[in-house]
Amino acid sequence: MMNLHTPSSPHFHANNSISQVMFTVIAALSPGIAVYIYFFGSGLLIQMLLGILTAITCETLILLARKKPVWPFISDGSAVLTAILLALSIPPSSPWWIIVLGTSFAIVFVKHLYGGLGYNIFNPAMAGYAMLIISFPKEITGWFNIQANSTSLSLSEYLGLIFTESKSSDTISQATPLDHFKTQIGLEQPASTIFTDTNLYSGLGAYGFEWIGLAFALGGVWLVYKKIMSWHIPLSLLISLVLISLVFYAWDNNNYASPLFHLFSGATLLGAFFIATDPVSACSTLRGKIIYGSCIGVLIFIIRNWGGYPDAIAFAVLIMNMCAPTIDYYTRPGAQTP
Amino acid sequence: MIKQLFKFIGGVHIPQYKDISCNTTIQQAPIASQLVLPLSQHIGSPSVPIVHIGDHVLKGQTIAIAEDYVSVNLHAPTSGQIIAIEPRAIPHPSGLPAQCIVLQSDGKDQWRERKPIAEDYRQLDPSKVRNLIREAGIVGLGGAGFPSFIKMNPGPSGHIDTLILNAAECEPFITCDDRLLQERADEVIQGLFILRYALQAKHCVIAVEDNKAKAITALNKALETVDQSCIQVTAIPTIYPAGGEKQLIHTITGRQVPSHGLPIHIGVVVQNVATAAAIYAAIFRDEPLISRIVTLTGDVSRPTNYEVLLGTSMQSLIEQSDDSPQNKIKRIIMGGPMMGFAMHSSDIPIIKTCNCVIVDKGLTAELKQHGYTMPCIRCGQCADVCPAELLPQQLYWYTKSAQWQLSQDYQLFDCIECGCCDYVCPSYIPLVQYYRYAKAQIWEQERETEKSDHARERHEFRLERIEREKKEREERHRQKKAALGKKDTDPKGEKTKPDPKKAAIIAAMERVKQKKAQQNIQAKNTDNLTVAQKKQIEEADARRKKVNDEDSSS
Secondary structure (H helix, E strand, C coil): CCCCCCCCCCCCCCCCCHHHHHHHHHHHHHHHHHHHHHHHCCHHHHHHHHHHHHHHHHHHHHHHHCCCCHHHHHCCCHHHHHHHHHHHHCCCCCCHHHHHHHHHHHHHHHHHHHCCCCCCCCCHHHHHHHHHHHHCHHHHHEEECCCCCCCCCCHHHHHHHHHHCCCCHHHCEEECHHHHHHHHHHCCCCHHHHHHHCCCECCCCECCHHHHHHHHHHHHHHHHHCCCCCCHHHHHHHHHHHHHHHHHHHHCCCCCCCHHHHHCCCCHHHHHHHHCCCCCCCCCCHHHHHHHHHHHHHHHHHHHHHCCCCCCHHHHHHHHHHHHHHHHHHHCCCCCCC | CCCCCCCCCCCECCCCCCHHHHCCCCEECCCCCEEEEECCCCCCCCCEECCCCCCEECECCEEEECCCCCCCCEECCCCEEEEEEEEECCCCCCCCCEEEEEEEECCCCCECCCCCCHHHHHHCCHHHHHHHHHHCCCECCCCCCCECCHHHCCCCCCCCCEEEEEECCCCCCCCHHHHHHHHHHHHHHHHHHHHHHHHCCCEEEEEEECCCHHHHHHHHHHHCCCCCCCEEEEEECCCECCCCHHHHHHHHHCCCCCCCCCHHHHCEEEEEHHHHHHHHHHHHCCCCCCEEEEEEEECCCCCEEEEEECCCEHHHHHHHHCCCCHHHCCEEEECCCCCCEECCCCCCECCCCCCEEEEECCCCCHHHCCCCCCCCCCCCHHHHHCCCCCCHHHHHHHHHCCCHHHHHHCCHHHCCCCCHHHHHCCCCCCHHHHHHHHHHHHHHHHHHHHHHHHHHHHHHHHHHHHHHHHHHHHHHHHHHHHHHHHHHHCCCCCCCCCCHHHHHHHHHHHHHHHHHHHHCCCCCCCCCCCHHHHHHHHHHHHHHHHHHHHHHHC
16 A cells, blocks of 8 residues: 555646746847847946846845745746846946846845735836936936947947946947937937938937847747747737827928837837736736737837937836736726726 | 537647557456445445345446436446445545445356347337436446436437537547547447437537547448448547537537536537447447446556456556556556546556556656746736636636635636646646635535525524414414403303314323323333432432423413
8 A cells, every 4th residue: 555646636747937938038039139249249248247146146135035945936037037138228338336236126126025926016127227217317328439439349348338437538428329319309300310410320220229129029029939928918019109100200200200210229129029028017818918018109109209218118118017907907808897 | 510620719739648558459457356346436426235245246237226316326347245345445536435345256257147138229218228328337438427328318408419429538648548449439339329319419420639540540440331421520639628528519519518508508418439338338238337448557567458347456457567666656647647636545446437547657757747836927828728718827816815706707617627727837836726726615605605594594484483473372362352352242152162272282282291191101121220229210200290290380
């Protein structure tokens, strides 16, 4: 007579786990990261490294403080993903303490003080970015001058910028393309001359960003194909952004940028596929996802054009994070009208 | 006839592990020296033993009968002697023992007299056929074990559009239906004709998953020899749970069984293929359900299918198929890996619903996936695979926080516990377990409410009765008073006539007195008592008398 283990059914489990999901997402980010580095140099790698180290340290400390098992949560890859997304959101030449501060805020305050993995209301990377842009607007909006250095910065220049904040003559800080566009529009420059004025821009959008964006979109489409995420949020976000910018562009193309500029500037494609789709803080019903995505698209356009910040992904996502539970409630299948 | 198939929502493609056991012929398992036959091998009330310890029984002899409607008979799988009727370990998730008849085989395997009615069943009334099936102890052999004769009743409307024979066998590892079709397709088809006759069904569909090409070939070949105008063999896509009753009906007919409804409400009946074969054996060979085909598979040396007498222990089957040491066994699963349940030991009898025994020694990758349970990240994969179109993730939150009403609003009771959500969950959350727990809690609550409702009704009724009696009493007093007043004014009243009510009361009181007097007669075992004991008795009697007198005087 044996006494056997009697767990309840099912006794079968697919070969998947949270860490697999997270590392698949990270793998899907890699083409975008590679193109980013191709255009703007190794600064991003340094930022990512700093971010990941900070994320893992903070995650370990707070798990210990919360008396939670460390290894299952450290190895789930969610903290690493947060760090990478934050590193992708800030200029690659930002001083080291920016990424360290942002990541620790994201992990400790946004993620763990709300209950840790699966319980955070806000997207940790975006909340970290929002904290940074409110607290340190100068550091986080400065873009190195690619007019002076037509390709990108070298590793030593990046190390200098990141760790000693030394500014050589080549690396005069200037505005990001989106910021520049907005300032120039504010100065009542016609849109057409803004684009030809400086080599911040290229055919489709901001210089380099159209290729980075396309690479991120490629990774995103692969994730949809792999069924790691559904198409609802990215597609509805992009469609609503294109539609609303098309309406304004058609109405007044001197004051409003084209839909293509919106698609291929800033973090639009990264945001659509990798940030707005964070399952924990997004909507979970199908109709909810479509509402959620479209609202983010509209908010991006509103904030970019009339808001106080150059890029809008972070605030648009955070605002919709707050609405997600309510949207879910009213879009649940079989829901009655309230 | 079916031209188009419908895809049900959700489902998962899972590793099949069927090849390991489906390439060998069905083997006859040896007759065990002792057979343990649980009285409850089906859904419904247990059968009631009609044999006694020491009785000699013949193979196929009825040893327990169905007393309630939802129940079936039980038969001796071989000839021998009844040596015990007692609680034994049975295949049940709780691991609790239940009443079993224990049969010691005499090795002769001697049949009782058999009188097959064969083709003559067409002369019988369908209800007679159903009764024969009930007496033969046949239940759904796909795993649920619902008495088959009930599902052979076309119901009051009497209109059965489609009879589906379920050979989907969508769970991994199980191949008993596949082998049955490959080797005995003609028996299955004869069984199907009997089912069709009882149900008066228009169309018959034999649904087989498209990964069982040999079974489909065997079926088509067997169909060549019979009138096949009403029978169609349909290959359905291989996806779990294609063989779930509601999913199969949707795949074949495109119709949805309503929530809380039955297939018969939409004119469909689904029966398992092995059940059809058992029905054939009962009608054409007069063999009741005393054996079944069991897939013995998993981490054993020779996975295969056995024709096993009911009551044979799983241990003896495992020994037949496995050479390596048994102490490495970690888990024994009865049924499939998705919906079957784990046994507490190997010393458990094979019963009517046992289609598969999976031995787990930790060698099969999917069987050993036990991750650390992480928090839900709301990835929604569970909702993508749910064949009942539920939101498993929402249900999880509500059942976890004991919000029973909300979980019912999210159609908890439509969950068929197929385990798809659990299978894909990257957080390894035992979702199905949460749903089972919630269902049990809700049932418990309903019972409690019913009980308290009953108590409240009783209490209200009592109050009402007291009130009514009070009113009646007052009414009587009033009438009495009125009568007295009448007597004074009218001397010719009915004074001489005794009141029949009063007379009845007097008679009743007389009877009570007599009864009490009888009760006062001394008990008989009062001989040889000590003085002290006698005194005690006398005192007690005195007290009783006093009480009685008080009663009668009041």
